[in-house]
Amino acid sequence: MENWKQNKAVFWVTALPGIVWLLLFFLIPLALIWGMSFGEKTSIIDIEITGTLNNYIRSFEAVYVKIIWKSIWISVISTAVCLAIAYPVAFGICFSPARWRPLLLLLVILPFWINLLIRTYALIAVFRTRGTLNFTLEWFWNLAFLDKLIGPFQPLELLYNNGAVIVGMVYVFMPFMVLPLYATIERLDRSYLEASLDLGASQWRTFFSVTVPLTLPGIVSGIILVFIPMLGMFLVPDLLGGTNAIMIGNVITDQFKAANDWPFGAALSFLLMYVTFAALALRAFIGARMKAGVGI
Amino acid sequence: MARRKSTRGPLDYGKSPWLILFGLVTFILLYAPIAQLIAFSFNDSKRNIVWRGFTTKYYAKAWNDASLVEAFVNSMTIAVMCTVVATIIGTATALWLWRFRFPAKSAVEGVMVLPIVIPEICMGVAVLVLYSRVGNWMRGFETGPIHWWNELFSVWPLNLGAITAAHIAFSFPFVAVVVRARLAGFNREFEEASKDLGASEWQTFWNVVLPFMLPGVIAGALLSFTLSLDDFVITFFTAGPETNTFPVKVYSLVRRGVSPDINAASTVLIIITLVATIIAMRMQAPSKIEG
Amino acid sequence: MTSPIISIKNVTKRYPGVVAVDDVSFDIMPNEFFALLGPSGCGKTTLLRMIAGLETSGTGDIIVDGQNMEGVPANKRPVNMVFQSYAVFPHMTVRNNVGYGLKVTGVAADEIAPRVEEALEMVQMGAMADRKPDQLSGGQRQRVALARALVKRPKVLLLDEPLSALDAKLREHMQLELARLQQVIGITFIIVTHDQDEALSMADRIAVMEKGGVRQIAGPEELYEKPHSRLVADFIGKINLIDATVSGTSKAGVTCLAKGLGRVVVPHEGTASGSVSLAVRPEKLTLSDKAPSSDTDISARGVIRDVAYYGDVSNVFVTCADGLELAVNVQNDRAAAGLLENGREVYASWHPSDTLILEE
Numbered sequence: 016m017e018n019w020k021q022n023k024a025v026f027w028v029t030a031l032p033g034i035v036w037l038l039l040f041f042l043i044p045l046a047l048i049w050g051m052s053f054g055e056k057t058s059i060i061d062i063e064i065t066g067t068l069n070n071y072i073r074s075f076e077a078v079y080v081k082i083i084w085k086s087i088w089i090s091v092i093s094t095a096v097c098l099a100i101a102y103p104v105a106f107g108i109c110f111s112p113a114r115w116r117p118l119l120l121l122l123v124i125l126p127f128w129i130n131l132l133i134r135t136y137a138l139i140a141v142f143r144t145r146g147t148l149n150f151t152l153e154w155f156w157n158l159a160f161l162d163k164l165i166g167p168f169q170p171l172e173l174l175y176n177n178g179a180v181i182v183g184m185v186y187v188f189m190p191f192m193v194l195p196l197y198a199t200i201e202r203l204d205r206s207y208l209e210a211s212l213d214l215g216a217s218q219w220r221t222f223f224s225v226t227v228p229l230t231l232p233g234i235v236s237g238i239i240l241v242f243i244p245m246l247g248m249f250l251v252p253d254l255l256g257g258t259n260a261i262m263i264g265n266v267i268t269d270q271f272k273a274a275n276d277w278p279f280g281a282a283l284s285f286l287l288m289y290v291t292f293a294a295l296a297l298r299a300f301i302g303a304r305m306k307a308g309v310g311i
Numbered sequence: 312m313a314r315r316k317s318t319r320g321p322l323d324y325g326k327s328p329w330l331i332l333f334g335l336v337t338f339i340l341l342y343a344p345i346a347q348l349i350a351f352s353f354n355d356s357k358r359n360i361v362w363r364g365f366t367t368k369y370y371a372k373a374w375n376d377a378s379l380v381e382a383f384v385n386s387m388t389i390a391v392m393c394t395v396v397a398t399i400i401g402t403a404t405a406l407w408l409w410r411f412r413f414p415a416k417s418a419v420e421g422v423m424v425l426p427i428v429i430p431e432i433c434m435g436v437a438v439l440v441l442y443s444r445v446g447n448w449m450r451g452f453e454t455g456p457i458h459w460w461n462e463l464f465s466v467w468p469l470n471l472g473a474i475t476a477a478h479i480a481f482s483f484p485f486v487a488v489v490v491r492a493r494l495a496g497f498n499r500e501f502e503e504a505s506k507d508l509g510a511s512e513w514q515t516f517w518n519v520v521l522p523f524m525l526p527g528v529i530a531g532a533l534l535s536f537t538l539s540l541d542d543f544v545i546t547f548f549t550a551g552p553e554t555n556t557f558p559v560k561v562y563s564l565v566r567r568g569v570s571p572d573i574n575a576a577s578t579v580l581i582i583i584t585l586v587a588t589i590i591a592m593r594m595q596a597p598s599k600i601e602g
Numbered sequence: 603m604t605s606p607i608i609s610i611k612n613v614t615k616r617y618p619g620v621v622a623v624d625d626v627s628f629d630i631m632p633n634e635f636f637a638l639l640g641p642s643g644c645g646k647t648t649l650l651r652m653i654a655g656l657e658t659s660g661t662g663d664i665i666v667d668g669q670n671m672e673g674v675p676a677n678k679r680p681v682n683m684v685f686q687s688y689a690v691f692p693h694m695t696v697r698n699n700v701g702y703g704l705k706v707t708g709v710a711a712d713e714i715a716p717r718v719e720e721a722l723e724m725v726q727m728g729a730m731a732d733r734k735p736d737q738l739s740g741g742q743r744q745r746v747a748l749a750r751a752l753v754k755r756p757k758v759l760l761l762d763e764p765l766s767a768l769d770a771k772l773r774e775h776m777q778l779e780l781a782r783l784q785q786v787i788g789i790t791f792i793i794v795t796h797d798q799d800e801a802l803s804m805a806d807r808i809a810v811m812e813k814g815g816v817r818q819i820a821g822p823e824e825l826y827e828k829p830h831s832r833l834v835a836d837f838i839g840k841i842n843l844i845d846a847t848v849s850g851t852s853k854a855g856v857t858c859l860a861k862g863l864g865r866v867v868v869p870h871e872g873t874a875s876g877s878v879s880l881a882v883r884p885e886k887l888t889l890s891d892k893a894p895s896s897d898t899d900i901s902a903r904g905v906i907r908d909v910a911y912y913g914d915v916s917n918v919f920v921t922c923a924d925g926l927e928l929a930v931n932v933q934n935d936r937a938a939a940g941l942l943e944n945g946r947e948v949y950a951s952w953h954p955s956d957t958l959i960l961e962e
Contacts, residue, residue: 019413021658025512029407032400033423033483040480041426044437051440060447100337107334110325119334121592126341128588130541132558133577136565137344140351143569147347150361190341205322212321240428247430249544254565264432271436271548281440284433291429295421503656504689504747506676508703508754518706522693 045288052282062278070282079266083286086262089177089252090245093184097241098234100185101192108193109200120197127190135254138183142173142255149173175257183251188244192237199233200226235301239294247287263287349581352574369575379576382560389471389546389556390539393478397535400479401486402528406520408487409494424488426481435548438477442549474549474556478539485538486531493527526594533591537584605668607632607790608653608758613662615648622648623660624814630758630792630807635784637805638794641837645814646794650760653792655679667757682751683760687767688743690735696722696746697731703754721753724783741772752787761793765800777803798838802826810834826883831962835881842887842928843960844880856959862926866900868957879960885931886956889918889941894951901951902926909942916942920950 019026052071054064073079108119126134141147153168162168173179207229211221227234249264256262263283270280324330352370356363373379408420426434501523505515543558550559557580564573606629615623623645630636638646651657653664655676664671666680682703691699700721704714722728725745735743744764751759764780765773781804784791795801801808802822809819810833818830829835832843846860855869860880868880894901904922916938918930928950932938941948 016412017410019411022512026407026411026413029403029410033404033407033487036400036480036483037423037426040438040441040476041434042422044441045433047440047444048433048437103330103333104337107325107327107330110323110330112325121589122338123341125585125588126345128537128541128584129345129581130543130558130577130584132543132561132565133348133581134345136561136569136573136577137348139565140347140569141344186341186344189337208322218321243428244430247432249432250562264430267432267436271439277440280436284436287430288433291433295428498687498689500685500687500689501691503654503676504683504685504691504750505702505706507654507656507679507681507683508706508750509677510702510706511677514706518702519691 048281054278070279094242096185097192105196124190144170179255183255188241195233195236199230352578369571373572373576382555382557386557392475393539394536397479397483398532401483404487405490431544435545439548482535482538489531490527530591530594533587609665611663615660635791635806637801637808639801640811644811650794680757682756684747686763688747700750721749725749758790862922862924881958884929887930887952899951
C-alpha cells in the first residue's frame with residue numbers, strides 16, 4: 016500500500032467524492048438530528064436547540080419505555096429464531112457438494128433482495144383472515160369432518176399481533192443471517208472437527224465445544240446485522256402489527272409524520288443510534304479478543 | 312468383513328436427512344409467499360384465495376393506472392441515476408481505500424460503512440431534517456441564482472434529485488465494499504509488471520486495474536440499482552407530495568388491503584430485482600485465475 | 603576494459619525499524635549472469651526492485667549503462683523484470699501479454715507483431731500465442747513472462763525468484779533453459795534466489811547477501827571453495843566448522859589448537875590470530891577403520907552416530923573427542939559397504955590444504 020503523500024493528486028481525486036457525499040447527505044444530516052435531539056419546539060415550525068435533555072428524559076416515560084422494551088424483546092426473539100433457522104441452513108450449505116454451494120447460497124439470499132414491502136405484503140396474503148393459511152386449515156378441518164362434529168371452521172386471527180410481527184421479522188431477515196454464518200463455517204478448518212471426534216467427543220459435544228466457539232465471530236456478526244435493523248424496523252410492525260403492536264420505529268415515524276414533534280423523534284432515533292454504536296463496539300471487541308486468541 | 316449400512320462419513324453433514332429436510336422446509340417457507348404472490352397476479356379472481364383461471368388483466372389494469380406507472384417510472388429513474396453516481400463514487404472510494412495508507416484510516420473505514428449498518432429509519436429522518444432545513448432556507452429567495460436553482464430542481468427528473476442523493480449516500484458504500492473485496496484479490500505484481508513494461512500510471516489503471524475490477528464494479532452497480540429500487544423508508548421520509556415512488560405508492564395501496572393489481576405490479580418489480588441480483592452475484596463469483 | 607552495465611553505489615533502503623539494504627556497492631558487467639543469493643529477508647529482492655524502480659525513496663546511486671536512475675520512474679528504465687508470481691495478465695492472451703510493453707510505449711503495430719512472434723519463438727511458446735493464461739501451466743506462464751520482458755530488449759533482465767513456483771523437475775530444466783537463453787541473447791541477467799544450487803549452477807558471479815549487506819561476491823567455484831566467512835561457508839553448501847585458537851604462524855602455515863583435533867598445521871595465505879574456525883567440506887573427508895598412514899593428514903577418531911542414506915552418497919555423522927561433531931560425505935561404493943554402521947569406531951581424515959581458516 017502506498018503512502019498517501021506519494022501521490023496526492025490521485026489520493027484526493029479518489030477520496031473526495033465519497034467524503035463529500037457522505038458528509039453532505041449522511042454526516043451533516045445525522046449531526047442535525049443529533050443537535051435537534053437536544054432542542055425544543057418553540058412554535059409549529061421553529062425548533063430551538065437549547066441543550067435540553069428533556070427529549071431523552073421523556074423517552075423514559077412509562078408509555079415509551081413499554082414500547083422500547085417491546086421493540087427489544089420482539090427483536091431479541093426474532094433474532095434468536097433467525098439464528099436457530101439460519102445456522103443449520105448455513106451449516107448444511109457448507110457441507111453440501113461444492114458445486115451446489117453457490118446455487119444454494121444464491122437461493123437463500125435471493126429473497127433478501129426483493130423489496131421488503133413486497134415481501135411483507137406477500138405475508139399478509141398468507142396470514143389474513145381470508146388468507147391462504149386459514150383457507151388451508153379450513154380445508155383440512157372439513158376433510159376431517161370436524162365441521163360436522165364441532166361446527167364450521169372459525170378462521171384464526173393470525174395478523175395484527177406481536178406474533179405476526181415476529182414471524183414477519185424472521186421471514187424478512189433470516190436470509191441476511193445466513194451470509195456471515197456461511198462465511199465463517201466455510202472457513203472453519205474441518206480437521207478441528209475431526210480432531211474432536213477422534214479424541215472421543217460425540218457429534219453434539221463437538222458441535223457445542225468446537226464448532227460453535229470457532230464460528231462465534233460469524234454468529235456475533237449475524238446477530239448484529241439482523242438485530243439492529245429489526246430494532247428500528249417500521250414497515251413490518253406497521254403492516255403486520257396493527258395498533259397494539261407498535262415498535263420504536265413507528266413512534267419515530269409518528270413524531271415526524273403526524274405528531275410533528277421532531278426533537279423528540281430525533282432523540283428516539285439517536286437512542287437507536289447509540290444502541291447501534293454499542294453493538295458495533297461489542298463486535299469489534301469480540302473480534303479483537305478472538306484475534307488475540309484469548310477466546311471469550 | 313461386516314458391511315456397514317450407512318456410507319456416511321463422520322463429517323458428511325450434507326448427507327444428513329434431517330439437515331436436508333430442514334433446509335428443504337426452510338426454502339419452501341421462504342419462497343411460498345412470493346410464489347403465491349406471483350401466481351395470484353395471474354389469478355382471475357378479485358378475492359384472490361382460490362385459483363379461478365389465468366388472466367393478465369391485472370397487468371393491464373396496473374399499466375393503465377397513471378399514478379402507478381408514474382411512480383414506477385420515477386423509481387426506475389431514481390434507481391438509474393443513483394446507480395450511475397453511486398458506482399462512480401463507490402469505485403473511487405474503493406480505489407482510495409485499497410491503494411493508500413493514511414492517518415486515521417480505520418476510523419474513516421468505519422464511518423464509510425456506517426450507512427450500511429445504522430437503522431434505515433435514522434437515516435430517513437436525518438435526511439428529512441436536512442431537506443426541510445435546506446428547503447426553508449431556499450424558499451427565502453424569490454429571485455437570483457438560488458431562485459433559478461429552485462426552479463430548475465422542480466423539473467423532472469431533477470425534482471427526484473433529493474431522493475436520489477439520499478439513495479446514493481446509502482448505496483455507494485455498498486459499491487465500495489464490493490469493489491474493494493474484488494480488488495483485495497488483485498496481485499500487486501500485475502500493476503508493477505505493467506509499469507515495468509513501460510506503461511504510465513493511467514495506462515496501468517486503464518489496461519490492468521480496471522479490467523480486473525470490472526466484474527466488481529458491475530456487481531456493485533447492480534446492487535446499488537436494487538438497493539435504490541427496494542428502498543421504502545428513506546424515500547418515505549424524503550418524497551414530496553408530487554414525487555411518488557413505486558414502493559411508497561404500493562405502501563399506500565397495501566394499507567387499503569390485498570388486491571391483484573398490487574400483485575401484478577409487485578411481480579414486475581420482483582423480476583427486475585431478481586435479474587439484476589442474479590447478474591450481480593455471478594459477477595462477484597471469483598474468476599479462475601486471480602494471480 | 604569494459605565499463606559496468608550496472609553500478610550500485612552506497613545504496614541504502616530503510617523501512618521503519620529495519621534496514622532492508624545497508625550501504626551496498628558493486629558493479630555488474632555486460633553479458634553477465636549475476637545472482638543475488640541470501641536467506642529470505644536479506645534485502646535481495648528489495649535491491650532488485652530498487653534497480654527496477656519499483657522501490658523508491660532509498661539513498662545511493664544506481665547507474666544503468668552510464669545513466670543515473672535517480673528520479674527515473676519504473677516505466678522509463680531500460681530494465682525489465684520477471685516477477686515471482688510471473689504477473690501474466692489474466693485478461694489478455696499470451697500474444698497481448700507479450701505485446702503489452704510495446705503497445706503502451708507507442709511502438710507501431712506492424713513492428714509489434716513480428717517482435718512478439720520472435721520473442722514467443724525464443725521461449726518456444728509460438729504455438730500458444732492465442733491462449734489465455736488460465737489455460738497455461740506454471741512453466742508456460744513463466745515462459746510468457748520471460749518473453750514479455752525480453753521483447754522490450756532491455757539492457758538488463760531482472761528475475762525475482764523465477765523458479766520458486768515450479769516443481770523440482772521443471773526447476774532443473776528451467777535452470778538450463780535460462781542459462782541457454784542468457785547466452786543466446788547476450789544481455790545481463792540479474793537473478794534473485796534463496797536457492798544456492800540455482801545460483802551455483804546458473805550464475806557467473808554471485809553476491810551473497812545477509813541482513814541487507816553483501817557478504818561476498820565471487821564466482822560459484824570460488825564461493826564454494828574459498829568462502830570468506832563462516833556465514834558464507836555455512837550458507838553455500840554444507841561445511842564442518844571447528845573451533846580453534848591460533849598458536850603460531852610458520853612457513854608451513856598456521857598452527858592452531860583445534861577442538862577435538864589437538865594441534866594442527868593448516869596452509870594459509872596471510873596471517874591469522876586469536877579464535878578462528880577451521881572449515882572443511884564434508885566431501886573432503888574420508889572414513890576408514892584404520893588410522894591413516896600418512897601423518898600429514900588431519901585426522902580424528904570417533905564413533906558413527908548417524909547415517910543418512912541418499913542413494914549415491916551417505917551423510918555420516920561422527921562424534922569425536924571433546925564433543926566435536928563431523929559430517930562426512932561417503933560415496934556408497936564397495937569400500938563403504940561394511941563400514942557405515944551406527945556405533946562403529948572410525949577415523950575421519952582429510953588433507954590440510956582442504957581446510958580453510960575463517961576469522962569472521
